Amino acid sequence: MIEKLEFLIAVAKEKSFSRAAETCGVTQPTLSAGVKQLEDTLGVLLVNRSSRFHGLTAEGERVLEWAKRIVGDARAMRQEVRTLKEGLSGQLKIAVIPTALGIVSALTTPYREKHPGVRFSILSASSAEVLSMLDNLEIDAGITYLDNEPLGRVRAVPLCAERYRLLTFADNPLGDRDRVTWEEVARIDLCLLTPDMQNRRIVERLLRDAGAEPAPILESNSVILLFDHVKSGRWATILPEKLAKTLGVAAPLRAIPIVEPEAVHKIGLVAPLRDPVIPLVAALVAEAKKLADSRILGD
Incomplete structure (x- = not known):
């Protein structure tokens, strides 16, 4: 039954029987037969289909919610039993928004010291992707914004505050300032993250509130690419303060606080x-709480 529920979750996510089969590591006939057996067991049609996937039925959507809960609990049970026998081990999958990548090591390093049997898989993803992967059981946890867009039903632990800096060269416009306003930043050419990134949406709102319509001269989903352009001396961008420190800002490059507001x-x-929480995740949540209490990452 658990395997068939996993098939349904994969079909709903991939919106394709062939891709779902590949994700589950089975043949398409095996996956299709598994979904059909699940339908026969429950006595309802779960998937609208002919030769292709056409979405879930209303009953299928409801069963999908139960499937995620049951599969998640089954995985938690298996991991807890293994932990009782072998100690904390296995792979911990975490998805992180690009602008928060600079704080991840402050969480994973002490975790690894306490639990050397654990391996990490860290993915860079947009905030929407973080929540989607969490909901689809593709990751164990995520690091994202907590107070800007809806999170849904998740367990959240605040880690740090994100403040913004203008990254530019000292001889570029505004480059000689100790601080700048959003209104001033709105008047210069910028390279920014792509619109699918929540950081971009935050920055756009702040620029619009300052009276400008954002029109970046370059956009990318990679903070490394943005930073590399700024280092060339001809570009400017807006990045979080902690990320700027992680990337390394040295003269003549400057990270200037943006104020008002x-x-x-x-x-x-x-x-x-x-509940109960998967042991790997429970240990991560405990580490996050310690990190937040330590103020290592600041307010």
């Missing part, structure tokens, strides 16, 4: 709202 957003760990 001094915008602040909370970054934190999100995990499934499930």
Whole structure:
């Protein structure tokens, strides 16, 4: 039954029987037969289909919610039993928004010291992708914004505050300033993250509030690419303060505080709202709480 529920979750996510089969590591006939057996067991049609996937039925959508809960609990049970026998081990999958990548090591390093049997898989993803992967059981936890857009039903632990800096060369426009306003930043050419990134949406709102319609001369989903362009001396961007420090800002490059208003957003760990908690995730949540209490990452 658990395997068939996993098939349904994969079909709903991939919207394709062939891709779902590949994800589950089975043949398409095996997956299709598994979904059909699940339908026969429950006595309802779960998937609208002919030769192709055409979405879930109303009953299928409801069963999908139960499937995620049951599969998540089954995985938690298996991991807890293994932990009782072998200690904490296995792979911990975490998805992180690009602007928060600079804080991840402050969480994973002490975790690894306490639990050397655990391996990490860290993915860079947009905030929407973080929540989607969490909901689809593709990751164990995520790091994202907590206070800007809806999170849904998750367990959240605040880690730090995100404040913004203008990254530019000292001889570029505004480059000689100790601080700048959003209104001033709105008047210069910028390279920014792509619109699918929540950081971009935050920055756009702040620029619009300052009276400008954002029109970046370059956009990318990679903060490394933005930073590399700024280092060339001809570009400017807006990045969080902690990320700028992680990337390394040295003269003649400058990271200038943006004020009026001094915008602040909370970054934190999100995990499934499930009891009992998977042991790997429970240890991560505990580490996140210690990190938040230590103030290592600041307010």
